[in-house]
Amino acid sequence: MTATQMDPPVERFDVLIIGSGASGLTAALHLAPFRRVAVLSKGPVDEGSTRYAQGGISAVLDKADSFDAHVADTLDAGAGLCEIDAVRRTVAAGPEAIQWLLGLGVPFTREAHEGRSRLHLTREGGHSARRVAHAADATGQAIEDTLVHTLRERPRIDVFERHMAVDLIVHRAGGSPRVIGAYVQDGKTRQVQTVLAPVVILATGGASKVYLYSSNPDGATGDGIAMAWRAGCRVANMEFMQFHPTCLFHPKAKSFLISEAVRGEGGHLLLPGGERFMERFDRRAELAPRDIVARAIDHEMKRLGIDCVYLDISHRPPEFVREHFPTIHQRCLQYGFDMTAEPLPVVPAAHYTCGGVMVNRHGQTDIPGLYAAGEVSYTGLHGANRMASNSLLECLVYARAAADHILSVADPLRPESLPQPPNWDESRVTDSDEExxxxxxxxxxxxxxxxxxxxxxxxxxxxxxxxxxxxxxxxxxxxxxxxxxxxxxxxxxxxxxxxxxxxxxxxxxxxxxxxxxxxxxxxxxxxxxxxxxxxxxxxxx
Missing domain, CATH: 1.20.58.100 (Fumarate reductase/succinate dehydrogenase flavoprotein-like, C-terminal domain)
Structure with a gap:
């Protein structure tokens, strides 16, 4: 490759974060007081899977609950493949993570208790206690909006919206690889520029859009996993793709998720004739882990040759449903369904990538200088099946761990000292006329x-x-x-x-x-x- 007069200028930062969901923004906010940080977002900075997380964040926040119980539930859901140290570290860090979000102003739902206000906790599949903090049924949106608002106030964070990482740049002098940045395409100009940084954090989310039906937004295309693989990183447990049991079945809904909290608050899964069926598959019925519920629904759909099953919470008072699930209720009304009065047609859809790029307790990958946090990574927390609402917790805990480790390096590399890689070369390609x-x-x-x-x-x-x-x-x-x-x-x-x-x-x-x-x-x-x-x-x- 050779540089030309049209080459865009090279950008240099202390830390380049690829992704703007809960992991990316959490890492950025912890790093910003001490490092110059760039955040890349494929679309608008507030768009991504975090925004669509309805349920909440699991953490031990009630006296009747315990770390041991949360650990045990996670291990049970993970079916013998969780790494116990990762589970314990993540669970133990849960209360502090919630307090950090509260300090930023996340508007979690509260309730009156003994004359005082406290967080309202709900229960979801696989959990033995109420330990899911939430902001009504739009927790991800509340967290993302708060993180973005806080981000805008931090002068040491440069945000590049509608910029897409093409590939990591790995310097391999003397056979010892080290990440030094990424090639990035500007979504407006389609120009590819070189962004250099001695530290890169992958926070790109999962790969659920590899499936025809998914609850994820369009950007969940496995970018970080693919880039890390091409750079030389190992991946683990990629066979474990979680299918959320209940996405709204409607041609125009585009895989709108019906939160697991609906079942947590008493929703029943029904066959077209109104018969409940989950008791035949698991003693926990609708509160069984997601893999069991999704497989049961898939079995019944194939056995009966039906297009969907039904999720019914209309036996609860209408005001209860509207109060607890305002976003879902309003969205369903747009498609002609009133969940206060009738069952909702639902089907499973690809929802969460339990495997990913292998990282250690600090979020470090196999390539020096390269970290990963959130759904893109494999930490050992989820094992063979992610328990509901453990994902946002993992995002916060490992993003913080990565930031702390980056800041612990006594003599960090400076971006000015990095070797200059070749610029992106398009001299031998043409525009396609066959998209x-x-x-x-x-x-x-x-x-x-x-x-x-x-x-x-x-x-x-x-x-x-x-x-x-x-x-x-x-x-x-x-x-x-x-x-x-x-x-x-x-x-x-x-x-x-x-x-x-x-x-x-x-x-x-x-x-x-x-x-x-x-x-x-x-x-x-x-x-x-x-x-x-x-x-x-x-x-x-």
């Missing part, structure tokens, strides 16, 4: 993942998916090599790579456990307790 190739491959990938690598799997279907994904990877590589990149192409390149990782991980695990259910191996293998599926990328070329 239909990208849209076609995107649609095919998501449909084959839904059909062959979904809630219930089979080895022959996984092998079929593996073969077709290999063809798609070749097509995308060919296209990427000859045409100027677009946001859609960047996302497709990342998604097809993550799809390949998911399939290979699923083929590696020859048992059924948690979110990974495969008919060829329907039983859990105790010999695999505590054994994550770890994949190592090939050496970079």
């Amino acid at each position: 239909v190739v990208v849209s076609h491959d995107w649609d095919e990938l998501r449909r084959l993942m839904w059909d062959y690598v979904g809630i219930v799997r089979r080895r022959d279907r996984l092998l079929r998916a593996q073969r077709r994904i290999g063809v798609l990877m070749d097509e995308v590589h060919e296209y990427y090599s000859h045409y100027r990149i677009t946001p859609d192409l960047i996302e497709l390149r990342n998604l097809v790579l993550v799809a390949d990782i998911i399939v290979n991980s699923a083929l590696e695990r020859r048992e059924s456990r948690g979110l990974h259910y495969i008919r060829d191996y329907p039983e859990r293998n105790p010999a695999l307790d505590g054994q994550p599926t770890v994949l190592t990328p090939p050496p970079p070329t």
Whole structure:
């Protein structure tokens, strides 16, 4: 590559954070008093999966609850694959994380108790106690809005909205790799510029958009996982994709999530004839962990040949429903459903990526200088199945841990001292006149993942998916090599790579456990307790 007169200037920062959800903004706010920080956001800074988290944040906040109980519930949901130290650290840090958010002004729902106001706590699937702090049924929006508002007041944070990371820049002098920044595309100009930083934090979220039906916004395309893999980082447990049991079934709803808190407050799952069915699958019925509920719904839909099941909370007083679920109630009314008076049609949808880039207790990856926090990472907290509302807790705890570790380095590298990498070279590519190739491959990938690598799997279907994904990877590589990149192409390149990782991980695990259910191996293998599926990328070329 050679620089030209048209090359954009190189930006330099102490820390580059890729992603603007709860993890990215939490890390930025903790770092900003001491480092110059850049935050990249694929879209508006307040857009992302955090905003759509309805339920809340789990933490031990009641005298009747305990750390041991929260740990035990998490381990039970994780089906023998949680890392106990990670679970204990995260749970122990929960109350402090909530206090930090309260200090920023997050408007958590409160209730009167013995003449005083306290946080209202709800209960969700897998939890043995009420320990989920929430802001009505729009907790993620309340947290994101508060973090963004606080961010705007911090002068040492530069925010780049509608900027998309293309790839990490890794310097490999003497065979010792170190991240030194990223190539970033400006969404308006489509120009790719070089952003240098001795520390990069991946906070890009998960990869649920690899599936045809997802509760996630469009940006959940596995970007950080794919970039880290190409840079040389190991990933773990990518076969464990959580499908949320209850997304609104409506052609115009675009996978609107019906919070697990609806079941936590007494909602019943029904067949079309009004019969409850969850008691046949688990003694906890509607409050069973998400993998059990999603698989039960999938089973009933296939057994009866129906398009959906129903979630009913209309037996609770209408004022109770409107007070506890104002956002869901209003949104459902827009689609013609009154949840105070009738059941809601629901189906499962891809919701959360339990695996990710392997990190240690400080959020460090295999590449020096590169950290990861939130859904993009594998910390060991979730194991084979994430328990409801543990995800936002993990975001806050590990973002804080990464920031603290970064600040603990006595003599940090300065951005001015980093080697100058080649600028992005587009001298040998052209604009594409066949964008239909990208849209076609995107649609095919998501449909084959839904059909062959979904809630219930089979080895022959996984092998079929593996073969077709290999063809798609070749097509995308060919296209990427000859045409100027677009946001859609960047996302497709990342998604097809993550799809390949998911399939290979699923083929590696020859048992059924948690979110990974495969008919060829329907039983859990105790010999695999505590054994994550770890994949190592090939050496970079």
